[in-house]
Amino acid sequence: MWLIAALMARHVYVTKLDQVSRDLLENARAMAMAVDREFANVQASLTALGTSPSFRGRDFVAIHLQSKEILKNYPGADIIVADKDAQQLVNTYRPLGSALPKRNNPDMVRRIFEGGKPVVSDLFYGAITKRPVIAVDVPVFIDGTVAYDLSMSFPSHVLSSVLQSQNVFKEWYGTVVDRKGLITARTRNLDVFVGKELTADLRAAMARGNEGTVSIKTAQGGTALSAFTKSPLSGWTVAVAVPRATALGEIYRWMRWAVGVGAAISLLGILLASWIASRIARDIQSLVQPALNIGRGEVVAAVGTDSGKETSEVAEALVQASDLLQRRAAERDLAERELSLTIEELRRETAERIRAMEEVRRQEQLLTQQSRQAALGEMVGNIAHQWRQPLNALGLLVQQPLLLHELGQLDREFLEEHVAKSMTIVKHMSQTIDDFRNFFRPDKEKLRFRVCDEVAKALSLVDGSLQSLGVSLDLRQDGDPTIEGYPNEFAQVLLNILINARDAIAERAVVAPRVQVRIAEQGGRAVVTVTDNAGGIPEEIMDRIFDPYFTTKGPQAGTGVGLFMSKTIIEKNMGGLLTACNVDGGAQFRIEV
Numbered sequence: 001m002w003l004i005a006a007l008m009a010r011h012v013y014v015t016k017l018d019q020v021s022r023d024l025l026e027n028a029r030a031m032a033m034a035v036d037r038e039f040a041n042v043q044a045s046l047t048a049l050g051t052s053p054s055f056r057g058r059d060f061v062a063i064h065l066q067s068k069e070i071l072k073n074y075p076g077a078d079i080i081v082a083d084k085d086a087q088q089l090v091n092t093y094r095p096l097g098s099a100l101p102k103r104n105n106p107d108m109v110r111r112i113f114e115g116g117k118p119v120v121s122d123l124f125y126g127a128i129t130k131r132p133v134i135a136v137d138v139p140v141f142i143d144g145t146v147a148y149d150l151s152m153s154f155p156s157h158v159l160s161s162v163l164q165s166q167n168v169f170k171e172w173y174g175t176v177v178d179r180k181g182l183i184t185a186r187t188r189n190l191d192v193f194v195g196k197e198l199t200a201d202l203r204a205a206m207a208r209g210n211e212g213t214v215s216i217k218t219a220q221g222g223t224a225l226s227a228f229t230k231s232p233l234s235g236w237t238v239a240v241a242v243p244r245a246t247a248l249g250e251i252y253r254w255m256r257w258a259v260g261v262g263a264a265i266s267l268l269g270i271l272l273a274s275w276i277a278s279r280i281a282r283d284i285q286s287l288v289q290p291a292l293n294i295g296r297g298e299v300v301a302a303v304g305t306d307s308g309k310e311t312s313e314v315a316e317a318l319v320q321a322s323d324l325l326q327r328r329a330a331e332r333d334l335a336e337r338e339l340s341l342t343i344e345e346l347r348r349e350t351a352e353r354i355r356a357m358e359e360v361r362r363q364e365q366l367l368t369q370q371s372r373q374a375a376l377g378e379m380v381g382n383i384a385h386q387w388r389q390p391l392n393a394l395g396l397l398v399q400q401p402l403l404l405h406e407l408g409q410l411d412r413e414f415l416e417e418h419v420a421k422s423m424t425i426v427k428h429m430s431q432t433i434d435d436f437r438n439f440f441r442p443d444k445e446k447l448r449f450r451v452c453d454e455v456a457k458a459l460s461l462v463d464g465s466l467q468s469l470g471v472s473l474d475l476r477q478d479g480d481p482t483i484e485g486y487p488n489e490f491a492q493v494l495l496n497i498l499i500n501a502r503d504a505i506a507e508r509a510v511v512a513p514r515v516q517v518r519i520a521e522q523g524g525r526a527v528v529t530v531t532d533n534a535g536g537i538p539e540e541i542m543d544r545i546f547d548p549y550f551t552t553k554g555p556q557a558g559t560g561v562g563l564f565m566s567k568t569i570i571e572k573n574m575g576g577l578l579t580a581c582n583v584d585g586g587a588q589f590r591i592e593v
Helices: 002-050 060-071 106-115 157-166 200-208 249-285 288-295 309-407 412-439 451-468 487-508 539-544 562-573
Strands: 078-082 088-091 132-142 145-155 173-177 183-186 211-217 223-230 237-243 447-450 472-477 482-485 514-522 525-532 577-583 586-592
Touching: 002 060, 002 132, 002 145, 002 157, 002 173, 002 211, 002 223, 002 237, 002 249, 060 078, 060 088, 106 132, 106 145, 145 157, 157 173, 157 183, 200 211, 200 223, 200 237, 288 309, 309 412, 447 451, 447 487, 451 472, 451 487, 451 514, 451 525, 482 487, 487 514, 487 525, 487 562, 487 586, 539 577, 562 577
Parallel strands: 472 514
Antiparallel strands: 078 088, 078 145, 132 145, 173 183, 173 237, 211 223, 223 237, 447 482, 514 525, 525 586, 577 586
């Protein structure tokens, strides 16, 4: 209730403040229009007087009499005629024929003669009357040239009367300010404020725009709401203000009334809430013991209450809750037994799966061991092929010194040449041992390596066995690709493919056998192809050549793990692709990394 009251009070306050601001601005506009109307009437009267033929004839007596007739409509005003030197020629405030001084506002005269347009002055003190006056000047033309300055000056209280006639709200007060910011007219206390400047905050607001509303500090130290508007005719500003307490007094009275009613309603609500709370407390207290019984898991048959409908419904709900808890307890016991059986079943299944996984690991270890053994057997055969020719050459070299000694042709020069040839063969055989040993060294981490280096390593290991079969080896390289991976494992894959090609050529007794190895770079990836002319892979086994333990060589010649391990190395360890297909007259294996 207090929140709603506060929101309503704020809404009323803002609405009333907006309404007061709008009314102030409308009243200021109406007063400005009235002031402009007064200036326009004076200007029209002077313009009509300026058409008198007496000006052409310089009949200032007639002009004085005509001015007196016009001033009957403007009590307290005076009409002055001046030449371009601001010398007064006629002044209705002085008797006809009196000596007249120059005007106190020569700038007005200068503007009339230079611009030829009517001008409204700022507040000034008359040269003869010595009182604060306002002047409206119009030019008098003779033959199209400004001949005289015709002016009507009137005291500032004339405009104060105009403001009072337009002031709808008597508590409000209006003020007219000239272009210099001086107070020229006021609905209240004109004698005190005339000729003084406005307050600083109102002057600052007028400097920012031609009209608006603002909250100001009054000369008495209070706060007032003010609105102002600037006249486009005279350039003067009309401001209307009202004390804040006066403008918002109705709101303050309404708020005091609202606070009083709210306090009374709040007190009544507190008393009613206290009575209801004590009744609810007694009703709830009677339900405490049944609730505790339910918490201990005891059966609650019935709950007796002597209170109202709500407590009876809660008591019935407690009984139903007791029954529901008993059923849930029975269901929970049953579920726990079923859960125990399920857990035991899962335990047995988990044990079986663990055994199965151990068996799979054992098979994988066996597969790896077989692969290593197969590779070792191939390496031993390759070593034999690599060493056979150097051993034969070394054997011939060993026999030559004895033969030449018997013939008497053995000399030191021959022995030195013979020793050099023998050491060359020994070093070559030693390098072969190093090559095979490095080939079987495991790679611990990925390295960036040149593909052509690993191809050359693999070819060097099978070169002897291929030459023994008369295989023509064709190596072509297009670019120099590098990849990131395990160089020895990559070379092992190439070695497996080359050995399979060699075995197929030997098994099928291919005439003019050849093996082509191509190295290229395609789409940012390294591609190596190995192609033979051994007749290709039968279509019925093409889909199975990469399966573990699948081989066509028989149990004595192969284990069926070479291609399986090769595919695993390329695709799983190095993120590449190993495929096989038949080409014209043979098979082609493609490695893409």
